[in-house]
Amino acid sequence: MGLILRLSIRNLLRQKKRNMFLGIGIAFGMMILVIANSFSTGMVDVLIQDVVSNAFGHLVVSGTPGNSFYAVIRDKERIEGVIREVIPPEDIVLITENLGVMGTAIGNGESDNVFVVGVTTDTEEEKEAFFTDFFTLVEGDFADFTSYDYEYPVIISQEMGRSLNVGLHDVIRLRVPMVTGQIQAVRLTVIAIANANNSFMNIVLFLDGGRVKELLGYRPWESAALQVTLRDPKRTAAHYADLIHQQLHPELLYVAGEIGGQTAQILAFQNNLEAKETVQDTIVITTGDLETALASNGVMMSENLAQRLKLQPGDQFTFTYETKFREMYSEQFTINAIFQSDSHLGDEVVFVNEERIHTVYNRYLPLDTKSASITADSVLYSILATEWKLLERNANAQEMMKQMRDERRIRTTQTKFQVMTMYEGASQILQLEEALNLITILAVLVLFFIILIGVMNTLRMTVRERTREIGTVRAIGMQKRDVRRMFMYETLVLTTLSCMAGVLIGIIVMRVLGTIEFDTNSVLSIILKNKRLFFKLNPAAMLSNFILIMCMAGVTAYFPARRAARLSAVEALRHYE
Amino acid sequence: MSVISVKRVERDYPLGKTTVHALRGVDLEIPEGSFFSIIGPSGSGKTTLLNIIGCIDNPTAGTVSIDGEETTKLNDKQITDLRLHKLGFIFQNFNLIPVLNVWENVEFPLLLMKTHRKKEIKARVEKLIAAVGLEQHAHHKPAELSGGQRQRVAIARALVTNPKIILADEPTANLDSETSHSILKLMRDLNETEKTTFVFSTHDPDVLKYAKSIVQIKDGKLVHAEEEVI
Numbered sequence: 001m002g003l004i005l006r007l008s009i010r011n012l013l014r015q016k017k018r019n020m021f022l023g024i025g026i027a028f029g030m031m032i033l034v035i036a037n038s039f040s041t042g043m044v045d046v047l048i049q050d051v052v053s054n055a056f057g058h059l060v061v062s063g064t065p066g067n068s069f070y071a072v073i074r075d076k077e078r079i080e081g082v083i084r085e086v087i088p089p090e091d092i093v094l095i096t097e098n099l100g101v102m103g104t105a106i107g108n109g110e111s112d113n114v115f116v117v118g119v120t121t122d123t124e125e126e127k128e129a130f131f132t133d134f135f136t137l138v139e140g141d142f143a144d145f146t147s148y149d150y151e152y153p154v155i156i157s158q159e160m161g162r163s164l165n166v167g168l169h170d171v172i173r174l175r176v177p178m179v180t181g182q183i184q185a186v187r188l189t190v191i192a193i194a195n196a197n198n199s200f201m202n203i204v205l206f207l208d209g210g211r212v213k214e215l216l217g218y219r220p221w222e223s224a225a226l227q228v229t230l231r232d233p234k235r236t237a238a239h240y241a242d243l244i245h246q247q248l249h250p251e252l253l254y255v256a257g258e259i260g261g262q263t264a265q266i267l268a269f270q271n272n273l274e275a276k277e278t279v280q281d282t283i284v285i286t287t288g289d290l291e292t293a294l295a296s297n298g299v300m301m302s303e304n305l306a307q308r309l310k311l312q313p314g315d316q317f318t319f320t321y322e323t324k325f326r327e328m329y330s331e332q333f334t335i336n337a338i339f340q341s342d343s344h345l346g347d348e349v350v351f352v353n354e355e356r357i358h359t360v361y362n363r364y365l366p367l368d369t370k371s372a373s374i375t376a377d378s379v380l381y382s383i384l385a386t387e388w389k390l391l392e393r394n395a396n397a398q399e400m401m402k403q404m405r406d407e408r409r410i411r412t413t414q415t416k417f418q419v420m421t422m423y424e425g426a427s428q429i430l431q432l433e434e435a436l437n438l439i440t441i442l443a444v445l446v447l448f449f450i451i452l453i454g455v456m457n458t459l460r461m462t463v464r465e466r467t468r469e470i471g472t473v474r475a476i477g478m479q480k481r482d483v484r485r486m487f488m489y490e491t492l493v494l495t496t497l498s499c500m501a502g503v504l505i506g507i508i509v510m511r512v513l514g515t516i517e518f519d520t521n522s523v524l525s526i527i528l529k530n531k532r533l534f535f536k537l538n539p540a541a542m543l544s545n546f547i548l549i550m551c552m553a554g555v556t557a558y559f560p561a562r563r564a565a566r567l568s569a570v571e572a573l574r575h576y577e
Numbered sequence: 578m579s580v581i582s583v584k585r586v587e588r589d590y591p592l593g594k595t596t597v598h599a600l601r602g603v604d605l606e607i608p609e610g611s612f613f614s615i616i617g618p619s620g621s622g623k624t625t626l627l628n629i630i631g632c633i634d635n636p637t638a639g640t641v642s643i644d645g646e647e648t649t650k651l652n653d654k655q656i657t658d659l660r661l662h663k664l665g666f667i668f669q670n671f672n673l674i675p676v677l678n679v680w681e682n683v684e685f686p687l688l689l690m691k692t693h694r695k696k697e698i699k700a701r702v703e704k705l706i707a708a709v710g711l712e713q714h715a716h717h718k719p720a721e722l723s724g725g726q727r728q729r730v731a732i733a734r735a736l737v738t739n740p741k742i743i744l745a746d747e748p749t750a751n752l753d754s755e756t757s758h759s760i761l762k763l764m765r766d767l768n769e770t771e772k773t774t775f776v777f778s779t780h781d782p783d784v785l786k787y788a789k790s791i792v793q794i795k796d797g798k799l800v801h802a803e804e805e806v807i
């Protein structure tokens with residue numbers, strides 16, 4: 001060991017009491033830092049991993065029909081395809097459907113509002129992992145979860161069991177709204193009572209995903225919002241969300257089919273003033289009433305097609321087309337007006353208000369969506385309706401709320417697609433973390449201040465006491481630099497040891513705090529995991545705190561140490577105390 | 578040729594509005610291998626003179642040369658190096674490093690030099706501890722030693738680097754007369770065996786019988802030229 005370091009350590013041990021005090025101060029500061037950091041890391045973990053990402057995924061793609069509250073992706077394969085095309089498989093942990101809906105549950109004489117969640121697990125391992133990671137089983141058997149012995153097997157929490165007054169194998173009657181708007185009533189059988197590791201989840205009824213889908217009225221090719229769990233969400237979520245957003249650019253709303261043996265196509269104009277004015281300026285009506293043709297259920301037909309079909313305004317016709325899922329679908333329309341065939345729209349076009357067609361289009365997606373003959377240079381192109389509306393991406397929850405409010409104001413049946421990540425959706429929670437960190441930083445600053453004064457004073461005292469020794473070593477031939485170093489080392493060694501002690505004590509304290517059970521159902525319970533405070537060590541933060549403390553101790557020690565080094569040897573030797 | 582050459586050295590201390598003239602033009606040549614004593618009453622300037630020779634203080638005027646090198650021209654780093662390599666100090670208050678034991682105290686200047694190998698250091702320290710008769714106490718801390726033993730450690734420490742000159746400011750002032758005699762005898766012996774130049778100050782005439790050369794100082798001036806005692 002170097003001479004200077006050896007001297008420093010010996011000198012540290014010489015003033016045991018004083019250095020111990022300072023050491024305890026620093027250790028205490030470090031301990032607070034470690035605990036605070038681990039707590040906020042743990043909390044974010046609990047909130048993000050367990051609450052937010054379980055409830056919403058890291059990245060969500062959802063389609064909401066018009067002003068409704070539920071998400072239906074009509075073509076799961078296509079949208080999932082886009083997601084898989086954009087995100088490399090190694091970055092995806094899981095793509096699941098967000099099958100969650102509020103409903104009313106009635107147990108034995110008791111009822112409660114519940115949140116029904118469908119659990120989709122593709123493989124046995126996934127299932128196993130889900131059950132063991134997520135639950136503590138109290139009663140029953142998870143194996144029954146997908147069993148067909150029961151119509152709707154359900155897992156409930158102990159708390160839910162109490163509030164509904166039901167036990168294992170009892171029946172719960174559930175009423176939930178379907179995607180079609182009707183209310184569905186079913187009987188669930190409790191196959192397991194288990195507590196989720198986060199008490200936030202205690203109001204949830206867990207059902208098999210496939211059965212929830214059925215229950216809510218999704219058809220096999222449809223899906224609820226798709227949620228993607230990513231390998232490294234912090235780094236990739238926003239980027240992938242942006243890419244997916246680009247890829248989801250909507251196509252023209254276009255249906256190819258036939259009317260009475262004649263090929264025909266449906267195009268739609270947007271249901272807004274500007275669009276209607278453009279239509280009025282561009283299209284020449286030969287018979288019928290333009291006003292009614294522009295209304296929200298308005299239908300116009302090209303003169304050429306109408307002549308071939310011998311149709312007049314007021315007449316009905318049936319449009320038949322093949323859907324994407326290989327069915328034939330027919331829809332009846334009433335003609336409001338006939339327009340002069342021209343180069344804008346072609347000869348075979350039924351031109352309708354978008355509100356007349358969105359619901360039909362979405363419910364019976366056409367097979368052929370690509371062969372529309374109208375081109376982008378057409379005057380009408382910009383006012384044609386698209387298959388869906390792609391909502392802009394938002395930076396945070398506030399923007400998202402505002403967008404939602406704005407969208408609600410416009411009455412429409414058009415589906416709205418949205419791509420979001422939990423960082424926008426959960427930005428309020430993340431802000432909570434920031435606030436927590438800020439509080440930590442403030443507390444730490446105060447602590448640092450105390451430490452600084454401690455280091456400064458201790459070293460001042462030490463230098464004064466050892467002045468004659470400094471004179472001696474300088475006379476013998478120790479360089480200024482080494483004297484300074486000796487005092488710096490003393491502080492830095494003390495700080496290092498104290499920080500290590502602080503980390504250790506912090507870990508012990510966290511262990512102890514982590515064993516205390518909090519029986520609360522208040523909001524606070526969402527920061528608890530298994531009813532306990534959850535701490536997660538954050539080595540990077542610990543290291544940066546350590547470096548920060550070392551820097552501060554170093555800077556504070558520097559000046560007294562320099563003063564010691566600059567003492568004149570004669571003066572120091574004459575020093576008398 | 579003299580190993581120490583002091584020429585017209587003056588040292589003034591400002592003291593409030595007046596100035597204390599601690600040295601008023603001292604000329605002194607000390608040949609190599611001397612056992613040289615500076616004697617004078619309290620406040621006469623002995624410490625001041627030794628500090629200036631020892632390059633830990635600077636003269637207000639005049640020059641000092643150590644081993645032919647004019648020290649008054651050197652910067653702090655160079656002068657510190659010169660002290661480490663060419664000078665050894667023995668203090669009235671022993672000034673050992675309290676956290677180091679006897680062995681470590683003696684070893685200390687060698688470690689500062691960073692030029693010796695471990696084996697050399699061990700041999701040299703061992704030899705000097707034996708020379709001052711402290712083999713039994715090598716692992717004792719200064720606080721566990723008597724005054725005489727402490728001064729022996731200080732002597733060993735001063736000699737360990739094989740310096741040209743050892744400066745000792747009243748080395749026996751804090752010791753009883755019996756111990757003083759043994760310390761001076763030890764210094765004198767080492768002066769003879771190691772050929773190291775010793776310069777020491779005292780105000781105790783009893784000590785003088787060990788000196789080979791003596792110079793007397795009074796009010797910052799040498800009162801009569803050195804004289805050969807033996």
Ligand SMILES: Nc1ncnc2c1ncn2[C@@H]1O[C@H](COP(=O)(O)OP(=O)(O)OP(=O)(O)O)[C@@H](O)[C@H]1O
Binds near residue numbers: 590618623
């Ligand atoms: N740092 C200083 N500031 C002011 N005056 C000083 C200082 N050092 C020494 N003096 C003065 O210089 C003169 C010489 O002092 P010095 O210490 O050299 O005497 P000395 O011969 O060593 O005395 P003693 O035998 O008591 O040790 C004294 O008058 C003293 O007061």
Ligand SMILES: [Mg+2]
Binds near residue numbers: 623624625746
């Ligand atoms: Mg003196």
